[in-house]
Amino acid sequence: MFLNELYTPLERRFTSGCAGINMGATGSIYNEATALMEAFARPLWGLVPHASGGGESALWPMFLEGIINGTDPEHEEYWGQFTTKDQRMVEQAVLGLGLALAPHKMWEPLSDTQKMNVYNWLNQINHVDRSNPNNWLMFTVLVNVGFKKVGLPYDQSIMDDYLEQIDNYYLGDGWYSDGLTDQRDYYIAFAMHYYTLIYAKLMADDDPQRAAVYRERSARFAEDFIYWFAEDGSALPFGRSLTYRFAQVSFWSALVYADMVPFSYGVLKGIIMRHFRWWFEQPIMGLDGLLSIGYAYPNLVMTENYNAPGSPYWAFKAMLILALPDDHPFWQAEEEPLPILKEVRALQEARMLVSRPEGNRQVIAYTSGQMANFDMAHSAAKYSKFAYSTLFGFSVPKAGYGLVQGAYDSTLALCECDEHYRVRRFCETWEIGDSYVYSRWHPWSDVHVETWIIPAGLWHVRVHSIHTARRLDVAEGGFAIGQSAGFSHSEREIIKVSNTAVSVQLPLGISAIHRLSGFDRGECVYPEPNTNLLKPRTLLPSLCSRLEPGDQVLISAVFGATNTPENQASLASPPLIQWHSDGRVAVYEPSNDTLLHTVDLREGRNKDVE
Template sequence: MTYDPASANPLFGNPLKTRADVEKGLRDLFNPLLPYFSEGAARVRLDGGAAHFDRAAADLEGFARPLWGLTPLAAGGAEFDHWELYRRGLANGTDPEHPEYWGQVNSTDQRMVELAAIGFTLRLLPHLVWEPLPQKAKDNLAAYLKHARQFDYADNNWKFFRILVDLGLEECGVEFDRSLTEKYLEELDGFYLGDGWYRDGNVRRVDHYIPFAMHFYGLIYSKLARNDDKRVAAYRERAALFAKDIRHWFDEDGGTLAFGRSLTYRFACGGIWGALAFADLEALPWGEIKGQFMRHLRWWSTQPIANRDGVLSVGYGYPNLIMSENYNSAGSPYWALKAFLPLALPADHPFWTAEEAPAVTPSEPVPLKHPGMVVQHTAGNVVALSSGQQNWQMRWGAEKYAKFVYSSRYGFSVESDERAYNGAAFDGMLGLSDDGRHYRVRESNEVAQIAGHTLFAQWKPWADVSVETWLVPQGDWHVRVHRITTPRALHGTEGGFAIGRADLNADKLSEGAGRAVARSQSDVSAIVDLGGQRDGRAQKALPNTNLIVAKTIVPQLRGEIPAGTTVLMTAVLALPAGAAAETSLDKVPAAPDLGVLEALIREEGIEVTAIQVAERF
């Protein structure tokens, strides 16, 4: 028998149908960490990889992040055998005289992030992690938290971290400057866009940080805060609105839209469903909330996301440092344990007693003006056409935010060599080159609008080259229209969806004029030039570029783009293999009328909310 990497996943084989299954899943995820606790228990170091912050902060990350799951476990009445380990770690990590001291916070610091989990734990479990400490350890812990909270936190979801620390300090009877708490609560309200949506700071980003951070922490606050009824009501009202939209980022099998940064946190993406339960907020019927939560965990239980010792890897569908952020240390993936928040609820809570209901998957496209998306539910997949977002601060920001389309089933790819134009994947993108080696793709938009189910963007890959792009859903397909105005000749490559590639070249590939189709054992992916100007190619992408599978094939269209104005029209499809896919493949949509698209945007277009902040590099 050969080794199956998925079997190292601590969730592998767990049916994840009941509360007991979820509790077992959490314990199985935590137990592989035990050998890596330091002698003084304050540090957890999992491998030799590094993040941009110092090693002590990374070790604190490994120590603190499991608390997002362990704290609800104990709050729900379950036994946990290692609270003495955490008490010892808290005492030693905050003792300046101990060799495992975490180091003092003196400015915006990664430690601020990790201290939020400690504040959350102090608020829910003071009898386990505060009261048993000797007085010196209490004094050190309180002093450490109070010192850290006086500095400016990053101008985004980080502001909630001070608030969570403050909830813990308050519960433990520690005096602190409450004006700082109120200041950040007010500033967080400034990120609210409406209809339940936030942005993650004053940036053109509306991503998974909205469900697994802004709403996640807001719902925790709504459950645990005292004497703040007005804000609690607002947080609950916003979350109830948001749930009706964010359910469309999840497919019928539990996969979620692979989009944006920090995807190594994996099932933290499902934290919104657990947070609704924790806050006793039936934003959707309990059966639907539970179904979203459980399916999401089950989806992840089948992926090879752990190393051979059961420690979660940096990556998404498999270990992958290429897609990681510069702030991902080996302990970072354990933010995934935020998904286990419902374990704080008793077994008779309606969330746990409800029968799972299937996902709501409307046949019509769903427009989401705030993130600038039009969502299509197709078989086993969510497809999101996208315009209006950008991220210049993170590695592979264009791939994570500025592709034309994102998917739960097929993920997206990051490039591994930006000086290899002919070898690039370009899934969901149009790559342009003026020298055959280097290339440009959409990174940002100068204009981003939505009209009904149609998206429009204007973008400039070079200062003297302008591209206008329309994105239109068409059943199982979607259509892209690009009007390119350039003073010099370019070469263009446009990609469809990346699908998993089989060994021994067992996939069936079709390449020809104006069309490329890839058929694997599990999926079909196609791209068609509706104007017949380009040649089709089934590109065998470089390994470890796609987030979900390590080896992929991407159908592409390639061709010359002369100086002047050129209009390209493209139809793209990907579906699970089978008769339904073959039927859809034969129903290529017709080329749209460009004049009609122009008129639609001119008469009905409204600006995508995500673009309304003037983010600068």
């Protein structure tokens, strides 16, 4: 069976008392004992639904022994006590789910003493301080649901309190925020909706009103979230915690589990199964057969400080569909392609304009107003770039000096002529229109940048109105494109660089950038390896310029597409701009002279005119 094959390498990794799994030597912000416990718990996101659906695994005796020893205060591998926010709270959630879905594996085989140990250790989550105003609230809820399902004392008041707080994070149109933050990332899908859908299923009879609300919200969210997926199964690389990989599709698994069908079972099955296939075509497993830290390949550069060796196994939250019975309509359905979706759609609550310029072959998200509300590695790269693509991914800096180390794709990088670059982070103001994205941002207190991003089919136009009191070097990065694998010696033959344009054509696709106004020269940057999430070696078409103090306008056209003869032809025709005497700039589609958008650059005007 697929799941058992993936879990086979875990067998020889259990600690002597089976309460931990040793998956590697890299570190995280929590200690080694907690990392071992996390690595033990996260595979249960797959095993618990599997067991609930009638599946068997040779690992269950070891997991049961680990639960017994990990919750026994007298055992040397006891998981320990905590009184405040702690990583072990994250891992308790799946144990609560296990009590609810697979008591025959995790509860009924225990002695009375062992059951009391499990209860006491899990019940710590009901006594910690309430300093977790985000998706962590649902861990406590899931533990209490587990208690309720096996007849243990549970805290209804804390469940009600926490669920009311979750309601306070609801924004509308199916979207939550993950607490009081400006992030709109996968935590909305694989945390906020995922956990509330589980609650809706398990508590449908006990709390029908909330269950109905969660189901309704998830159906509305699905109408937007489907825009994050391409026809090849890939999902939009965006935001933090991307090392959880195919957890990206866990929302769709939770929908099916909760009997929500906003699209046909065939469409839902297609999304889920194509996603799994896409991931297992990537080199995400190490030579030891374990799921590596990274995204489309092993990569520590892009990770968060809370990513320990076992962290990636949160991906198995996507396996919730294994709890479905064999005769469920999901299993009987034939896979269907994605439905017809709009070429450009504004997702207002997600703070992005999503473009599908090649039908469902590629997704590009143009974002504004996104940023993490806590200090995180590469937060600007993960949230504040101008564009994110399923075809090209995005890059994170490897170090802080120069364009090569910075890997500044899909952004405008500025420095004081000293190679120490700054990029857009927080936006002072921002706007998501139906045909543009706008932001005003400050790389320094005396440097103000207004940026408009305007989709134009396979192209998009970037307009920057810059007021600077400093002399600056600037670099505008297009999409970073992965170099060919194997023994290719002909890549340089398809790299074209001039003062007005840079283009790179590779089997993966075509990436290019054209000067429309204001830049001095083109440059093809070769970023440090392992900076891009999809490919370990990339090329980055860029435009560069030196700005003197004063007011400047920079306009570029960026191209990103699959490599087909039709797209090669489109590369020769970038969008057109027309300057008006009153300070406006009109952007036109080159193929038919259609007006795409008009940007008002006059002083004091931060809005657009159609």
